[in-house]
Amino acid sequence: MALSNLENLMTTYAADLHVHTILSPCAEVEMIPPLIVARAVEVGLDIIAITDHNSAENVQAVISAAECTALKVLPGMECETLEGVHIVCLFDEVSAALKLQEVVYSRLPDMPNRPETFGAQFVVDEDGEFVRYNDRLLLVPTDISMEDLTELVENLGGLAIPSHIDRSGYGMMGIMGMMPEHPAFPAVEVSGRITPSEAVDRYPDIADRIIIQNSDAHRLSEIGSPRTELNIMHRTVAEIKTFIAGRNK
Template sequence: MKSFRTDLHIHTVLSPCGDLEMSPANIVLLAKKRGLDIIGITDHNSTKQCKLVWELGQKHGLTVIPGCEMNSREEVHCLGLFEDFDKLNEFQQYIECHLQIIPNDPDIMGYQVVVDEDGNILEEVDHYLGAVLNVSIEEMQQKVHELSGIFIPAHIDRRQNSLYGQLGIFPPELKADALQISKLADETAVREKFNISTGMTLVKFSDAHYPEDLGKTYTIFEMHEPSFTELRKALSGDGGRSVRIPL
């Protein structure tokens, strides 16, 4: 068993609130420099920048998990992570079917661009990616699981755009693979506050929108190799694998 520093919640320049310095090349460079082994790319309601980060990760020996940070009808943010690009592309189609279309004003909401390896703009997304999907959190979770993905409600301790902030409770029908707490949160305090049993895995990721945040917050995954399958097994504590938030 080996330890892998893992941060599965990172935004690129494609997110309206993502810094223009969060290009795929820069993210991979910084993740390597700061000792991360596995990263997840999770832009708001879009997966379009994942492939390039994955390709650059392959070149530089960094495991990149493609994904997305979805915004449900109830305005709850959740991470969906996928094992391959067929599944990811299918999920992208699902997003495009359900995303509420609001024109984006880059001066107010921020730029939303897909860039190439050199940072040249390939596409500017003209509708606001921070909008909601017209689906409930349960429907979103079911879709992620139908595609064999990993489903993790994001920053659950935040007052807004979080499971407890928006809903007040953990919906009885919801099946989460783990819950992500925010970077400054204390694991024990969050468990007590929301009455979360020890059977539910908590993870801590950076939710980085700026280069300076990359590498500062992560979770240690104890498992055999840096792969999607191993991540899933570690989240459920399969075969002695485990997940630990560093103190």
């Protein structure tokens, strides 16, 4: 098929690929599946990814909550690497996110959460009803290097994108001061605090990369702002990877 015909099949989708739920200790209690889905639909999003800190235990609940809507929910996780950098990891299959979770849980310090300090970590069902607490400390670095994490995510068919690279806390530039040569990270996320062009001015390292923006929402009002437009045929991580690879040529 000619390229122009292929382009005709593309749709521009509004995506927010970094949304937390009530499982993240720093998220508001309103971040439950039905309310997240309703808000995402209300603000015109076509795709969201659920990316809790070092866990994917609420992913399936949000996917189930979105089943009767037009919203696509991608499984994901925001991992903290050995270096203290946050990386958004995205998948097409819940099973892949859960495989990453298995590795992450084995590489986190085996310590209990301190709800009074960090906040409670709730596992909920698709209606937002309490299932159980996740009692392990999630808001800490794993001992997985960013290179090993990226390889692991790629082997699971996923996509790894450094989160909010401009932030001093947990951001690649704030922590490392530069983009690493390996892994290549063809896409990076900048926070809503700066525009992509301001980010390129500040960090020339990222000029040849795809820059995306997500909300990193910890409360409902943050969902969808900022967001990224993706020009793809189907709302899959596989196609997002192709979109990124194509735009990088």
